[in-house]
Amino acid sequence: MNGAAIAALSKAGVAVEVVEETGSTNADLLARAARLNAPLLLVAREQTAGRGRAGRSWLSSSEGSLTFSLAWFFEGGLPRLTGLPLAIGVALAETLEGLGVQVGLKWPNDVLRDGDKLAGILIETQAAPGGALWAVIGIGLNLVIPDELEARIGRSVASLPWLARMDREALLAALLDGLAGALREFERAGFPAFAARWNRRHAWQGETVMILDGGAVLHEGSAAGVDDAGRLLLDTSEGRIAVLAGDVSLRVKGA
Ligand code: ATP
Numbered sequence: 001m002n003g004a005a006i007a008a009l010s011k012a013g014v015a016v017e018v019v020e021e022t023g024s025t026n027a028d029l030l031a032r033a034a035r036l037n038a039p040l041l042l043v044a045r046e047q048t049a050g051r052g053r054a055g056r057s058w059l060s061s062s063e064g065s066l067t068f069s070l071a072w073f074f075e076g077g078l079p080r081l082t083g084l085p086l087a088i089g090v091a092l093a094e095t096l097e098g099l100g101v102q103v104g105l106k107w108p109n110d111v112l113r114d115g116d117k118l119a120g121i122l123i124e125t126q127a128a129p130g131g132a133l134w135a136v137i138g139i140g141l142n143l144v145i146p147d148e149l150e151a152r153i154g155r156s157v158a159s160l161p162w163l164a165r166m167d168r169e170a171l172l173a174a175l176l177d178g179l180a181g182a183l184r185e186f187e188r189a190g191f192p193a194f195a196a197r198w199n200r201r202h203a204w205q206g207e208t209v210m211i212l213d214g215g216a217v218l219h220e221g222s223a224a225g226v227d228d229a230g231r232l233l234l235d236t237s238e239g240r241i242a243v244l245a246g247d248v249s250l251r252v253k254g255a
Pocket residue numbers: 051052053054056057058059060109110117118119120121140142153155157158249250
């Protein structure tokens with residue numbers, strides 16, 4: 001796998017680097033953000049300390065997973081990023097659909113296939129001068145997951161054996177094109193341009209779900225999609241509420 005080849009196959013106009021092995025592509029790009037002057041895609045053949053939200057880990061294998069991060073510059077501060085993880089989910093879903101794979105989205109930041117997690121998205125930020133910031137968008141995508149890795153993850157996960165047969169450079173170029181296109185649209189129009197597209201793919205629409213915070217149930221209700229700020233709408237016994245992502249987790253009740 002070669003960065004220049006991926007960049008040449010892509011139409012995004014984004015530089016691409018490939019490293020053999022690293023701890024976390026997100027950590028690497030965050031450490032380099034102050035020195036970047038253009039978007040950069042960093043792909044690791046093997047990621048040994050992949051991160052999820054709130055210190056959770058993302059596990060992968062060099063043969064069966066894609067692990068990469070895209071650094072993207074945003075004028076304006078954090079409020080500009082409202083809904084970005086969900087917009088990235090839409091971008092991944094639309095790109096995979098273009099390759100013949102239907103997926104669902106789970107609030108706030110997971111891509112599901114047949115109910116199991118296929119990809120994780122972790123966005124971290126680094127302040128830049130003048131109130132601007134770098135968003136580092138990390139993605140782990142399962143292509144083939146060996147039983148041993150699934151056992152270590154400790155839950156059933158989804159994979160894409162069909163796409164695993166596709167040339168990796170072409171697959172990464174397609175993902176980069178989808179992400180860069182979505183990011184440019186997000187810069188112009190924000191999450192409202194993505195809300196209906198997210199809701200069309202909402203995997204848990206109408207399910208009775210619980211919002212958990214560190215194991216405690218904060219809310220329970222019927223999942224009714226997201227609003228234009230990317231908040232999850234829940235129809236509870238006290239009426240409709242809108243939940244901010246923060247560090248809460250979502251579970252189907254009784255699952
Ligand atoms: P949750 O899925 O528990 O609600 P989350 O969506 O915030 O939490 P992330 O932080 O995005 O989860 O991802 C980390 C979690 O994903 C880990 O705690 C683990 O359960 C799961 N995980 C780790 N590696 C993989 C993988 N390769 N495929 C699918 N799931 C994984």
